[in-house]
Amino acid sequence: MKNLFLASLALASLPVWAAEPSFDPALVQKGKYLARAGDCVACHTAKGGKPFAGGLPMETPIGTIYSTNITPDKTGIGEYSFEDFDQAVRHGVGKSGSTLYPAMPYPSYARVSDEDMQALYAYFMKGVQPVGQENKDVDIPWPLSMRWPLAIWRGMFAPKVEPFKAAGNDESINRGAYLVEGLGHCGACHTPRAITMQEKALNPADGKEFLSGSAPLEGWIAKSLRGDHKDGLGSWSEADLVAFLKTGRSDRTAVFGGMSDVVEHSMQYMSDADLTAIARYLKSLPAANPDDKPQVYDKAVADALWKGDDSKPGASVYIDNCAACHRTDGKGYTRVFPALAGNPVLQTADATSLIHIVLRGGTLVATKTAPSNFTMPSYAWRLSDQEVADVVNFIRTSWGNQGSQVSAKDVKALRTDDMKTTSGDDLGQVSSK
Helix, strand or coil: HHCCCCCHHHHCCCCCHHHHCCCCCHHHHHHHHHHHHHHHHHECCCCCCCCCCCEEEEECCEEEECCCCCCCCCCCCCCCCHHHHHHHHHEEECCCCCCCCCCCCCHHCCCCCCCHHHHHHHHHHHHCCCCCCCEEEEEEECCCCCCCHHHHHHHCCCCCCCCCCCCCCHHHHHHHHHHHHHHHCHHHHHHHCCCCCCCCCCHHHCCCCCCCCCCCCCCCCCCCCCCCCCCCCCCCCHHHHHHHHHEEEEECCCCCHHHHHHHHHHHHHHHHHHHHHHHHHHHHHCCCCCCCCCCCCCCCCCCHHHHCCCCCCCCCHHHHHHHHHHHCCCCEECCCCCCCCCCHHHHHCCHHHHHHHHCCEEEEEEEEEECCCCEEEEEEECCHHHHHHHHHHHHHCCCCCCCCCCCCHHHHHHHHHHHHCHHHHHHHCCCCC
């Protein structure tokens, strides 16, 4: 009896965390899929680092912040209860009680359902490899680094956490709305922000600025996802969108910049039903421009180039460097070299993305259903600022395209920024001439 009593005392004295919670394997798998849909790995994995261990630098207007370790290690979220996890993801409040920087898109995640939150928690606690890696401090100067103003920001701009409310009766569109506005947090990049850095709209009910395109973000423009033909998705079919999200390429364009990570780590793993739902929802959004009209192909430039007339500014640079892949008619080669004619990515008000592509080049990501890589070389070493400006203007105003003009000064500014953030010598060897 004495031994039994002592054994009972010993058991009672064990720490409560010694017994790990058990999770249904099906719930863990569901959480894995949802984490893919939310593209969590892209932000919470540093280049060359372990998955979800954090440390990825993120540039903000006030300095650099680093993504956090969200593996189930004690240096990550290993000691988080579900309530702690939920407070961080949907409410923007860390375990310590401090408000998270809104680089964590908790205003979007406020729409995630209780059931999906339980699945995500199960996955991160049981389906992710623990990694012992301490979080990095922010690289923001004082007093901007003080956390208490973030609580005021959260109180002013973060929406209330409540069940997602469908706007219509179409189940597929409703599912797409849930994914786009919530887990996919598409507005975090594709919606313009106010001077106080909140998204100007979190859903269609907030106004036509929702998903209408952003200012430059880490060197790229997140294009409009609304129904505009010039710079949105008005000319894309549902099938075009599904193909693009699944493979990173379509008959119209190819993925680049930050969207490459989204396709590589997230979209290619989503079900066809969910990709179709996203496409249908996006296609349901009207044009932001009330005067929007379908674009008409103009063959005048193609005819001139065919006849050897390269007198239009930038035409000779295009012939020498671009036409072999994108063709003189600007129509490219389907799913290999994207079309330039009628491509809405090239007609945004800000030409930053196109200038960067010319300067940096890029590689089309390989996916499980489109495993081939295609690479466009960098032309920074070869073309002067003026030549880059000329060829960008040529592309943005040929074949019916309606982009605005850029200058050599615009190119020089972006080349200088690239030189500050890119290793190697291939970005700054040719200047304005």
